Amino acid sequence: MKSLKAQQHPLSKIEYELEVLDTPINGLSFADKLADSNLFPLSPTQIDILQINMGKMCNQVCKHCHVDAGPDRKEIMTRETMLMILEVIKKGGIKTVDLTGGAPEMNPEFRWFIEEVRKISSEVHIIVRCNLTIILANPKYHDLPEFYKKHHIEVVSSLPYFTAVKTDSQRGDGVFDKSIKALKMLNEIGYGSEGSDLQLNLVYNPAGAFLPASQEGLELEFKKRLKNSYDITFNSLYTITNLPISRFLEYLLRSENYDSYMEKLLDAYNPVAAANVMCRNTISVGWDGYLYDCDFNQMLELKVASPTSQHIADWNQKSLLEREIIVKQHCFGCTAGAGSSCGGATA
Amino acid sequence: MKTYYNPEDLKKFGKIGDFQKSMADKFFDYYGEVFQEGALTAREKSLIALAVAHAIQCPYCIDAYTVDTMEKGCDEEQMMEAVHVAAAIRGGASLVHSTQMMSKVKEISM
Ligand code: SF4
Numbered sequence: 454m455k456s457l458k459a460q461q462h463p464l465s466k467i468e469y470e471l472e473v474l475d476t477p478i479n480g481l482s483f484a485d486k487l488a489d490s491n492l493f494p495l496s497p498t499q500i501d502i503l504q505i506n507m508g509k510m511c512n513q514v515c516k517h518c519h520v521d522a523g524p525d526r527k528e529i530m531t532r533e534t535m536l537m538i539l540e541v542i543k544k545g546g547i548k549t550v551d552l553t554g555g556a557p558e559m560n561p562e563f564r565w566f567i568e569e570v571r572k573i574s575s576e577v578h579i580i581v582r583c584n585l586t587i588i589l590a591n592p593k594y595h596d597l598p599e600f601y602k603k604h605h606i607e608v609v610s611s612l613p614y615f616t617a618v619k620t621d622s623q624r625g626d627g628v629f630d631k632s633i634k635a636l637k638m639l640n641e642i643g644y645g646s647e648g649s650d651l652q653l654n655l656v657y658n659p660a661g662a663f664l665p666a667s668q669e670g671l672e673l674e675f676k677k678r679l680k681n682s683y684d685i686t687f688n689s690l691y692t693i694t695n696l697p698i699s700r701f702l703e704y705l706l707r708s709e710n711y712d713s714y715m716e717k718l719l720d721a722y723n724p725v726a727a728a729n730v731m732c733r734n735t736i737s738v739g740w741d742g743y744l745y746d747c748d749f750n751q752m753l754e755l756k757v758a759s760p761t762s763q764h765i766a767d768w769n770q771k772s773l774l775e776r777e778i779i780v781k782q783h784c785f786g787c788t789a790g791a792g793s794s795c796g797g798a799t800a
Numbered sequence: 801m802k803t804y805y806n807p808e809d810l811k812k813f814g815k816i817g818d819f820q821k822s823m824a825d826k827f828f829d830y831y832g833e834v835f836q837e838g839a840l841t842a843r844e845k846s847l848i849a850l851a852v853a854h855a856i857q858c859p860y861c862i863d864a865y866t867v868d869t870m871e872k873g874c875d876e877e878q879m880m881e882a883v884h885v886a887a888a889i890r891g892g893a894s895l896v897h898s899t900q901m902m903s904k905v906k907e908i909s910m
């Protein structure tokens with residue numbers, strides 16, 4: 454399977470994607486719903502988390518990927534951009550550095566960057582969104598678990614289900630078995646056991662046009678099934694709703710599920726989740742250094758509405774805190790039911 | 801093509817109160833409470849509902865509880881096992897009545 458970009462699919466054109474996402478659902482926009490909850494315009498509360506997209510290159514080509522990542526994507530962050538990010542971290546205030554991609558580990562500067570962050574602070578919390586299979590993809594990645602441990606990194610990994618059929622249908626043939634092997638490697642060095650400060654958290658997202666189950670109940674089920682079948686342990690399960698952008702949007706349109714999925718998200722709008730959306734305390738940095746309200750807005754190329762501080766080189770905390778967060782219909786994915794964020798449910 | 805069942809009608813379920821409000825209100829209150837987390841989990845109740853939907857062969861309920869069980873984190877195997885429970889009880893209910901047939905046969909046979 455190729456990325457939408459490599460297929461030259463119409464949805465790889467942002468204008469087309471935005472045209473779809475600008476259409477009201479049953480006459481309503483996300484901004485209307487926010488206004489009903491007295492949250493419009495949506496504003497940041499603080500900037501605690503810097504989520505850094507190290508590039509679109511990935512060893513997998515998952516069907517639902519909102520990054521349209523894959524081996525054919527060559528856009529990755531340079532050391533020069535990372536140096537500018539380090540300058541921002543040096544200023545203090547950032548509590549969490551959250552590394553994502555693509556497979557962030559495929560960026561040749563990945564380890565260097567983490568080592569530099571640790572030189573600045575042993576306190577700042579570092580998260581790596583690791584797709585698990587990368588650990589086994591090449592011998593040069595086999596020691597990643599040791600590297601994560603050394604730098605006290607929280608590992609967050611997708612595992613859409615505790616069975617191979619459902620996992621592979623979303624993430625590709627053989628992904629489940631490799632993920633299980635990688636989880637065992639992480640467990641062996643102390644990740645994911647109860648009470649361990651080496652955090653291993655899993656991400657569940659539905660394999661289709663439906664909403665995620667309750668985080669609590671599903672976490673118990675995942676724990677039981679992974680322990681009984683594979684002797685695997687982990688700390689928490691984060692349930693995440695699929696947002697209608699990029700490859701998941703392509704799936705929704707192709708399978709004619711788009712309208713009913715959007716209605717479902719709209720019907721499940723939860724004002725508590727809306728107040729807690731992750732863009733209120735996060736800034737997302739693109740591979741080329743531009744700043745966004747979140748990783749989703751990044752993929753839609755909607756740069757922060759803070760004209761003097763749109764690139765990491767021009768970081769201006771005050772102006773970023775005064776910005777309005779850009780919202781469109783895809784945002785309904787963050788506010789449905791128990792809410793959804795990179796850290797799971799929000800309400 | 802006109803059919804007796806229209807998937808769009810499922811969305812109108814809540815409107816049954818337009819013709820008789822107090823009974824509909826009571827029903828939906830009761831319905832809501834039944835499916836809440838209780839001695840049985842909401843997930844278990846959803847699987848029971850899926851099985852019953854097949855036993856009573858209601859297309860609306862089958863659609864609704866297929867989505868609901870998936871949104872409760874169930875997988876296809878669990879869902880199909882639930883339908884087999886319905887099938888086993890339905891089949892068993894027919895077969896167990898054969899004891900009546902057998903008794904009657906014995907009663908009227910030499
Ligand atoms: S979802 Fe993650 S692992 Fe899958 S293709 Fe996208 S970036 Fe890669």
Ligand code: SF4
Nearest residue numbers: 730732747749784787
């Ligand atoms: S999609 Fe991004 S901007 Fe929209 S609500 Fe979610 S986090 Fe905020």
